[in-house]
Amino acid sequence: MQPDSLAVVSQAKSCADLILAEFARLIGRHSFEHWFHRKSRFQVAASELTVHVASPFLLRWMQKQFKPAATQAARAVLGAGAEVKFAVECAETAPTGHAAPSAPAGRAAIATRVAPPTAASPAPTVHERGIARTGRRFADLSDFVVGPCNEMALAAAFQACQSPGMYNPLYIYGPVGTGKTHLLEGVYRQLRRTQPALQVLFLSCEAFTNHFTQALREHTLPAFRQRFRTVDVLIVDDIDFLDAKRGIQEEFLHTFKQLEACGRQIVVAADRHPRLLSKMGDELITRFLSGMVCRLEAPDAATRRNIVVRKARRLNADFSPEALEFVADRFTNNVRELEGALNCLQTWQAMTGKRVGITAARQVLAELERDCIRVVRLADIERVVCDVFGIDAAALKSDSRNRSLAQPRMLAMYLARKHTRAAYSEIGQHFGGRNHSTVISAERRIGDWAQRQLSIRIASHSLQVGDVLESIEQQLLVG
Numbered sequence: 001m002q003p004d005s006l007a008v009v010s011q012a013k014s015c016a017d018l019i020l021a022e023f024a025r026l027i028g029r030h031s032f033e034h035w036f037h038r039k040s041r042f043q044v045a046a047s048e049l050t051v052h053v054a055s056p057f058l059l060r061w062m063q064k065q066f067k068p069a070a071t072q073a074a075r076a077v078l079g080a081g082a083e084v085k086f087a088v089e090c091a092e093t094a095p096t097g098h099a100a101p102s103a104p105a106g107r108a109a110i111a112t113r114v115a116p117p118t119a120a121s122p123a124p125t126v127h128e129r130g131i132a133r134t135g136r137r138f139a140d141l142s143d144f145v146v147g148p149c150n151e152m153a154l155a156a157a158f159q160a161c162q163s164p165g166m167y168n169p170l171y172i173y174g175p176v177g178t179g180k181t182h183l184l185e186g187v188y189r190q191l192r193r194t195q196p197a198l199q200v201l202f203l204s205c206e207a208f209t210n211h212f213t214q215a216l217r218e219h220t221l222p223a224f225r226q227r228f229r230t231v232d233v234l235i236v237d238d239i240d241f242l243d244a245k246r247g248i249q250e251e252f253l254h255t256f257k258q259l260e261a262c263g264r265q266i267v268v269a270a271d272r273h274p275r276l277l278s279k280m281g282d283e284l285i286t287r288f289l290s291g292m293v294c295r296l297e298a299p300d301a302a303t304r305r306n307i308v309v310r311k312a313r314r315l316n317a318d319f320s321p322e323a324l325e326f327v328a329d330r331f332t333n334n335v336r337e338l339e340g341a342l343n344c345l346q347t348w349q350a351m352t353g354k355r356v357g358i359t360a361a362r363q364v365l366a367e368l369e370r371d372c373i374r375v376v377r378l379a380d381i382e383r384v385v386c387d388v389f390g391i392d393a394a395a396l397k398s399d400s401r402n403r404s405l406a407q408p409r410m411l412a413m414y415l416a417r418k419h420t421r422a423a424y425s426e427i428g429q430h431f432g433g434r435n436h437s438t439v440i441s442a443e444r445r446i447g448d449w450a451q452r453q454l455s456i457r458i459a460s461h462s463l464q465v466g467d468v469l470e471s472i473e474q475q476l477l478v479g
Helices: 003-027 029-035 056-078 126-132 151-162 180-194 205-218 221-228 246-261 282-289 301-313 321-330 335-352 358-372 378-389 403-419 424-430 436-451 465-477
Strands: 041-045 048-053 083-088 109-113 170-173 200-204 233-237 265-270 292-295 455-458 461-464
Touching: 003 029, 003 041, 003 056, 029 056, 029 335, 048 056, 056 083, 151 170, 151 180, 151 265, 151 292, 170 180, 180 200, 180 233, 180 265, 200 205, 205 221, 205 233, 205 246, 246 265, 246 282, 301 321, 301 335, 321 335, 321 358, 335 358, 378 403, 378 424, 378 465, 403 424, 403 436, 403 455, 403 465, 424 436, 436 465, 455 465, 461 465
Parallel strands: 048 083, 170 265, 170 292, 200 233, 233 265
Antiparallel strands: 041 048, 041 109, 455 461
């Protein structure tokens, strides 16, 4: 790092500390501890302050209650032109005490975890917080709530721990928030506990990519390959990150072959079935299919209730059984929604001092949920369907009756009726100027195919219509 860049980072650190102390003074220690202690992160970039909050359910409330004070604190340090915005915390953040790697020259970003200042001591510096920060805490398989939606994947994870190499690879897939990372972390932790002699490596696919590109840049590929091709167990999360990255796919494939030939265990996770990785090389896809492929589904009602009860016990809050039942019944897509709802209710109780009952749960969550609605447009459906089937929009809307185009077109019409408020005639007009009867026919046929569990072709693969619809809907609803 050049001297002028060091000065920019040092200045960003100082600004972050000053803003933090001023903000804590403005809102008071009680509010600071309830809303920001270990729950939020401040990020300073040039004249902009970003306050990262833990959940989308909290975003609107935090903006309403604390943006004026945050703006006042930021302008007191950064100047009258300082701006403040609130955002939902990302899964991976820049390391504390360092400039964010994506910040352009002259615009350093510093991310700081918020710790509560006390009357006896000033707010800790960024450097002090960096020293105090602990490493990643890995989930445990014993904490995984089992149900019909995930019991096979959990059994396979235990088997991979007991007999590494039996299922090679173990490929776990499912929608976001269903426990894929929990299982991978659990395998890592279990192996470290029960077989300490094994060399176990856990990382995300993005981290693997970053290590590879750094090795290319620094001409250290032999060291990179020695590191990744000699482990006993390789665990890689979000393997679908490799989609469309041919060079890195090739490197991962050779790593895969080397580990497989030596009988080493490979565990990966993705949000889609291997056959739906449309921009992945066939050799990698077939190797994923050669092991144990386990699907995680959205938790059923009984599993959601168990999850809510178990997570509520860990929170310092008083929930009524009816409130927990309401949360389990209201948020059905994934575990993260359940966690966000419980965190929101816990914060409400800390603010009011009242027990969280069914009435409070309804009011608080209904108000905050309105800001989290995902609006799906016809153009969104067109984009995702084209991406999954590897076709362009012009072909999707063409007059061709070729099965490779007619089936994706019918799927798009079916999804348009399900996820938008568009009329039959509007949908038909969007997808090539067709009349309303064509859309009605497509809706009925796709519904019938899904009910009968018929298959549809994607490239050289045949998949059940229900699985294809689920994959497309997952991509639609996460934006």
